[in-house]
Amino acid sequence: MTRRSATLAVAGALIVALVAVASMLNLPYVVYSPGPVEDTLGEWNGEAVVQIDGADTFPTDGVLDLTTVGVTSADAELDLLTALRAWADPDRAVIPRELVYPQGTTAEQSRQQNAAMLADSQQNAKVAALRELGYDIPERVLVDAVVEDAPADGVLEPGDVVVSVDGAPIATPQDVVDAVTAHEPGETVVFVVEREGQELTQRIETTAAEDDGRALVGFQPVSGFDIPIDIEIGIDERIGGPSAGMIFAVAIYDTLTEGALLDGRHFAGTGEISPDGEVGPIGGIQQKIAAANHDGAELFLAPVDNCDEAAGGNNGDMLVVPVETLDDAIGTIESFVAGDTEDLPTCQS
CATH class of the missing domain: 2.30.42.10 (PDZ domain)
Structure with missing residues (x-):
């Protein structure tokens, strides 16, 4: 074996060893990636996502996607190679683990917390939508x-x-x-x-x-x-947390009003919702924008407090518009459908 061959062999062995060691190193981080989207005006398991009894409902037309973030499970470890691949991917992000899972949180505890927050967001969405329609909801x-x-x-x-x-x-x-x-x-x-x-x-x-x-x-x-109308929201059990609240509220509003709000278009968004219709910030905005863009949405509704971060998202040709309230979200959709987009604020740089 020549000296050059020996040197290459040793270098190759060292690289293999380093890769093996790197694959075993667990880092205190998790990865955010674009998660699945679900059409809140569509069906889940053969039934409408939004089901309403006790009030007149009207046909909708279009796709209104809630967006999600895929995140490393609480019971999974993140190795160096996976983290490096995520760092190199503009649609993914590497986040300190303690920001997502407080120390000692198990996968089951995380699931239960997310399920509880999802239930709260659905309750708030019902109240916000009905108040937007003029109902007195004490x-x-x-x-x-x-x-x-x-x-x-x-x-x-x-x-x-x-x-x-x-x-x-x-x-x-x-x-x-x-x-x-x-x-x-x-x-x-x-x-x-x-x-x-x-x-x-x-x-x-x-x-x-x-x-x-x-x-x-x-x-x-x-x-x-005290909600006077029976509103049920059925959705994928993979989805949790509070961030679909605003989109749920828009879907309920559209279902309870004459005329198709979306007019056959494809929109998406994210944001917490308060019972008074205020839209709050969420995590993973860039991954949600990427998910909506990959799914073909034309318009993305983002919480105004996430606007600076949203500017770095992979939106493609999709318009990203900040909203502060449910009323803003509805007005933005109406303006977009009417072609009046010049005066809409955007979160794009």
Whole structure:
């Protein structure tokens, strides 16, 4: 063997060894990549994604995609080679793991959290869409989980509507917390709750919290809404988190209004939605823009607070427009369909 051949052989062996070592190194990062898209005006498992009973509905026409991000699973490790490939791909991003999965979070815990956030986003979308249509949707405070063996256990039930505490009307979950903690441990709190159409008065003796000694009765109050229309949203179980809320709200609005809002066009978007119709920022905006672009969308609705980051997304010929509210989103779609795009703001550089 010549010296040159020997040198090449040694170099090759070293490269192989380095690649092998790199493939075994686990990094504290995860990869974001464009995830699947789902048409909220279409069907899932043979049934309409948006199903409404108790109100007149109207035909829709077009594709309105919610967008998602594929992310490394909480129980998977990221090796150096995979990270390097992701760094080199403009449609993917490498993110510090703790920003996505707090330390100790399991894959099942992450799934449950995302499912809960998805359910909340759907609830908010229903309320926002109906309020946009002029419905009066009052906010209520509900009993959520009741702590086992706490004073409220067996007295209050999940789903009870908290009407008043100690005679004071309740408007928000914080009202309940303030009313209870105003007592000393051992004192009695008087709750009036609505259950199955009847008002019940329940007297509960407080106990002391283990961490700070404040009075508590042992249940979690949450916001709820009295929605007069039965709206069901069926969607792929792979999808979780709050970021589809705005698109759900647009789909509900389109289904409940005469005329096809999209007029046969293909649009997409993302963003949290509040019950008042405010659109909030989300993660993975660039990957969602890439997913919508690859799927052929013409217009992408992005939260205004994500606009700077969205400017770096792979949008191709797709127009990316920032929106602050559900009303903005609907108005943007109407303008785009009408061909009035010159005055629309964009997130493109």
